[in-house]
Amino acid sequence: MRIGLIGAGNLATQLASALAAKGHHFLQVYSRTEYSAGILAARLGCEAVVQPEQICSEADLYICALKDDVLSQVLPRVNFGKGLLVHTAGSLPMTVLSDYTPNHGIFYPLQTFSKQRPVDFSEVPIFIEAALSDSLDLLKNLASELSEKVVQVSYEQRKQLHLAAVFANNFVNYLYSIAEDLVHEKGLDFQYLLPLIEETSRKVKTIAPVKAQTGPAVRFDCRVMNKHLQLLGEYPEWQHLYEILSKGIYERTINKSSVI
Amino acid sequence: MRIGLIGAGNLATQLASALAAKGHHFLQVYSRTEYSAGILAARLGCEAVVQPEQICSEADLYICALKDDVLSQVLPRVNFGKGLLVHTAGSLPMTVLSDYTPNHGIFYPLQTFSKQRPVDFSEVPIFIEAALSDSLDLLKNLASELSEKVVQVSYEQRKQLHLAAVFANNFVNYLYSIAEDLVHEKGLDFQYLLPLIEETSRKVKTIAPVKAQTGPAVRFDCRVMNKHLQLLGEYPEWQHLYEILSKGIYERTINKSSVI
Numbered sequence: 001m002r003i004g005l006i007g008a009g010n011l012a013t014q015l016a017s018a019l020a021a022k023g024h025h026f027l028q029v030y031s032r033t034e035y036s037a038g039i040l041a042a043r044l045g046c047e048a049v050v051q052p053e054q055i056c057s058e059a060d061l062y063i064c065a066l067k068d069d070v071l072s073q074v075l076p077r078v079n080f081g082k083g084l085l086v087h088t089a090g091s092l093p094m095t096v097l098s099d100y101t102p103n104h105g106i107f108y109p110l111q112t113f114s115k116q117r118p119v120d121f122s123e124v125p126i127f128i129e130a131a132l133s134d135s136l137d138l139l140k141n142l143a144s145e146l147s148e149k150v151v152q153v154s155y156e157q158r159k160q161l162h163l164a165a166v167f168a169n170n171f172v173n174y175l176y177s178i179a180e181d182l183v184h185e186k187g188l189d190f191q192y193l194l195p196l197i198e199e200t201s202r203k204v205k206t207i208a209p210v211k212a213q214t215g216p217a218v219r220f221d222c223r224v225m226n227k228h229l230q231l232l233g234e235y236p237e238w239q240h241l242y243e244i245l246s247k248g249i250y251e252r253t254i255n256k257s258s259v260i
Numbered sequence: 261m262r263i264g265l266i267g268a269g270n271l272a273t274q275l276a277s278a279l280a281a282k283g284h285h286f287l288q289v290y291s292r293t294e295y296s297a298g299i300l301a302a303r304l305g306c307e308a309v310v311q312p313e314q315i316c317s318e319a320d321l322y323i324c325a326l327k328d329d330v331l332s333q334v335l336p337r338v339n340f341g342k343g344l345l346v347h348t349a350g351s352l353p354m355t356v357l358s359d360y361t362p363n364h365g366i367f368y369p370l371q372t373f374s375k376q377r378p379v380d381f382s383e384v385p386i387f388i389e390a391a392l393s394d395s396l397d398l399l400k401n402l403a404s405e406l407s408e409k410v411v412q413v414s415y416e417q418r419k420q421l422h423l424a425a426v427f428a429n430n431f432v433n434y435l436y437s438i439a440e441d442l443v444h445e446k447g448l449d450f451q452y453l454l455p456l457i458e459e460t461s462r463k464v465k466t467i468a469p470v471k472a473q474t475g476p477a478v479r480f481d482c483r484v485m486n487k488h489l490q491l492l493g494e495y496p497e498w499q500h501l502y503e504i505l506s507k508g509i510y511e512r513t514i515n516k517s518s519v520i
Binding site: 010067068069091110111112114116117119123124125149151153156157159160161162163164165166167168169170171172173174175176177178179180182183185186187188190192193194195196197198199200201202203204205206207208209210212213214215216217218219221223224227228231232237240241242244245247248249251252 | 270327328329351370371372373374376377379383384385409411413416417419420421422423424425426427428429430431432433434435436437438439440442443445446447448450452453454455456457458459460461462463464465466467468469470472473474475476477478479481483484487488491492497500501502504505507508509511512
């Protein structure tokens with residue numbers, strides 16, 4: 001398939017690399033930043049463009065992986081010809097694309113991407129949607145080349161997945177960063193926490209998170225919790241966060257018990 | 261080594277199994293609950309006891325893995341002979357044991373344990389402390405049989421590790437449980453989040469959490485954040501949590517930038 005790539009961020013980089021590895025042909029990479037477009041275009045062996053008007057209209061598929069807020073600045077200036085235009089965002093309805101071409105859809109891989117870390121797409125769920133049924137088939141086939149989990153979902157479902165991902169990824173990572181600060185403060189290495197972090201994430205593959213819950217909050221161990229709040233004395237925000245999360249865990253445990 | 265095990269919870273179960281696999285001999289398992297003591301004693305091929313007074317004084321090592329608050333109810337009733345008494349808690353000073361025997365210490369494996377999931381101790385850091393130098397050597401050797409990471413730490417450091425572990429494990433798991441609820445609410449499978457959860461935990465092995473941070477909060481994407489807060493409308497506690505975590509991420513990013 002001949003693909004035009006609009007955006008050169010983390011997701012664009014990893015998705016394009018995976019599709020290129022499957023033999024798909026990239027015509028162009030567009031980015032506002034010449035540097036970003038150039039790097040990725042070189043990797044894909046195609047042209048880099050920095051003006052939306054330079055995007056050619058011959059592609060079969062346009063993958064738009066721009067930040068949500070710049071979408072409406074770029075897309076009106078592009079002629080998509082007969083190509084299928086998809087965006088990769090979790091939080092935008094498909095209809096934001098309907099002004100630009102009737103042939104549009106969604107291609108949302110649920111994963112966290114960085115430019116440096118190659119991603120094994122075979123395990124990554126890809127959520128699709130399309131305005132035209134032929135295009136839905138096309139997306140289904142394309143996504144299935146990359147992943148074993150291709151699912152057609154509604155916008156309602158997709159935005160909920162995105163919200164859940166913020167909790168399971170962004171917020172989790174923030175808690176890791178607090179943990180890192182805490183151990184560094186006492187001259188200890190963050191590496192000591194890695195086996196725990198790994199096991200915590202593995203556990204929920206076989207045990208539902210609510211059943212896997214351990215720690216002072218779940219058993220309402222006030223002595224330990226108070227000690228921890230004291231230790232956090234210099235960090236009122238983290239103290240507050242500790243209280244809220246502990247309260248949430250405890251209430252969740254109570255509710256679970258009262259249901260059973 | 262002849263070991264007396266005091267406690268039959270998750271940690272006791274996994275640690276004892278690992279030590280037994282290395283050829284150590286368990287004399288007894290004590291638990292208040294006959295059932296728990298019986299199950300684990302059967303697994304270890306030793307006697308189960310339910311009264312502290314029944315604990316024999318011939319062991320070389322007593323591993324106490326009781327909950328912090330029952331320690332003082334059980335230990336005064338035991339004759340430890342010449343044995344070394346250690347506890348496995350992150351949040352108690354070694355000195356809580358000094359009333360029961362001068363020969364005491366700490367054996368704190370930093371991991372989350374469940375009865376069903378066997379643990380590979382080779383990667384688990386074990387933090388030790390001992391009142392007597394001979395006993396410190398004994399603990400160092402014993403811990404080294406199980407793990408490649410054996411570290412002597414102070415109580416200050418150990419309780420900070422425990423606090424950090426609450427963030428990196430207990431709180432993280434709670435966020436997983438919220439994510440699970442959110443996807444279930446829209447009829448979606450929690451399985452869809454597992455590759456994301458796994459990658460999030462793997463990423464911090466090579467990229468510091470603060471550098472790995474992504475998502476709407478780090479780029480202060482108000483449009484997406486407001487949408488998420490709306491979606492959380494029925495759950496005011498999670499809305500509040502979302503706000504606090506997003507604020508934390510954003511401020512953390514600002515601080516990082518201003519330092520650079």
